[in-house]
Amino acid sequence: xxxxxxxxxxxxxxxxxxxxxxxxxxxxxxxxxxxxxxxxxxxxxxxxxxxxxxxxxxxxxxxxxxxxxxxxxxxxxxxxxxxxxxxxxxxxxxxxxxxxxxxxxxxxxxxxxxxxxxxxxxxxxxxxxxxxxxxxxxxxxxxxxxxxxxxxxxxxxxxxxxxxxxxxxxxxxxxxxxxxxxxxxxxxxxxxxxxxxxxxxxxxxxxxxxxxxxxxxxxxxxxxxxxxxxxxxxxxxxxxxxxxxxxxxxxxxxxxxxxxxxxxxxxxxxxxxxxxxxxxxxxxxxxxxxxxxxxxxxxxxxxxxxxxxxxxxxxxxxxxxxx
Numbered sequence: 001x002x003x004x005x006x007x008x009x010x011x012x013x014x015x016x017x018x019x020x021x022x023x024x025x026x027x028x029x030x031x032x033x034x035x036x037x038x039x040x041x042x043x044x045x046x047x048x049x050x051x052x053x054x055x056x057x058x059x060x061x062x063x064x065x066x067x068x069x070x071x072x073x074x075x076x077x078x079x080x081x082x083x084x085x086x087x088x089x090x091x092x093x094x095x096x097x098x099x100x101x102x103x104x105x106x107x108x109x110x111x112x113x114x115x116x117x118x119x120x121x122x123x124x125x126x127x128x129x130x131x132x133x134x135x136x137x138x139x140x141x142x143x144x145x146x147x148x149x150x151x152x153x154x155x156x157x158x159x160x161x162x163x164x165x166x167x168x169x170x171x172x173x174x175x176x177x178x179x180x181x182x183x184x185x186x187x188x189x190x191x192x193x194x195x196x197x198x199x200x201x202x203x204x205x206x207x208x209x210x211x212x213x214x215x216x217x218x219x220x221x222x223x224x225x226x227x228x229x230x231x232x233x234x235x236x237x238x239x240x241x242x243x244x245x246x247x248x249x250x251x252x253x254x255x256x257x258x259x260x261x262x263x264x265x266x267x268x269x270x271x272x273x274x275x276x277x278x279x280x281x282x283x284x285x286x287x288x289x290x291x292x293x294x295x296x297x298x299x300x301x302x303x304x305x306x307x308x309x310x311x312x313x314x315x316x317x318x319x320x321x322x323x
Contacts, residue, residue, distance in 0.1 A: 013202040017062035024182030038255035040170025072114035078121035082131035111148040172284040218258040223314035243287035
């Protein structure tokens with residue numbers, strides 16, 4: 001049992017509300033919310049029209065978050081993200097005009113269409129949870145999550161994100177096409193009103209902050225720290241990859257495993273919690289020797305599966321939850 005089961009029930013209710021809008025993608029919905037519980041940022045990479053934006057809008061509505069959305073294009077400037085100062089000639093004072101980044105949940109649509117300068121401005125916000133304009137730093141009140149959508153690199157007008165920016169995302173998720181039955185349900189849902197209108201607010205920003213605090217208190221055995229380190233080290237040692245996972249990737253596995261344990265009603269992490277999110281937490285942080293984006297994605301999933309299978313599970317002493 002977790003410390004506050006009321007919070008956990010609220011978390012499960014948030015997921016249930018989002019599932020009203022996103023049909024047949026329960027795993028993606030859950031992992032996206034887990035990323036928020038772990039205080040991470042998430043990259044949704046997929047083709048247009050599969051529901052990436054609807055997923056984020058539904059998530060914000062279910063938690064009554066201060067939500068903002070910005071569409072990245074080559075014309076978007078850093079000031080649109082971080083804000084700017086205005087000079088009042090009459091008073092001689094400067095006033096700060098907040099950019100899109102100052103909120104609880106920021107949706108950045110098509111992040112790979114913006115200039116490198118604008119992407120760098122977003123990078124600072126993601127890393128520091130603050131913006132600096134004209135030498136003055138403005139802190140962003142927690143909780144804070146950036147969810148960015150990205151079309152495949154082959155889409156017209158896009159450019160690949162640099163490794164340094166990809167590494168800032170805790171997870172990379174893909175919705176994919178719905179199957180026939182799920183698409184039929186989706187079409188039926190949209191005969192009249194949008195399913196977004198049915199989403200009820202079942203939690204708040206304060207609730208999310210409290211959930212994140214409890215997630216950070218989840219116990220992890222020393223053997224599991226080593227297990228995570230071995231997984232990351234395996235990606236650096238294998239000749240099948242030309243770039244392995246950074247320590248930031250190890251931290252992502254640690255934080256996500258705690259979120260999974262908490263949502264499962266435990267105050268301790270199991271090896272399966274770690275393995276559950278290895279592809280989503282690590283695949284975008286490594287590089288293969290492949291020459292195409294598609295073949296690289298396929299190869300990475302296979303390589304990570306093989307690497308994990310070769311690492312023995314730790315013989316840890318399971319810590320039972322108290323209460």
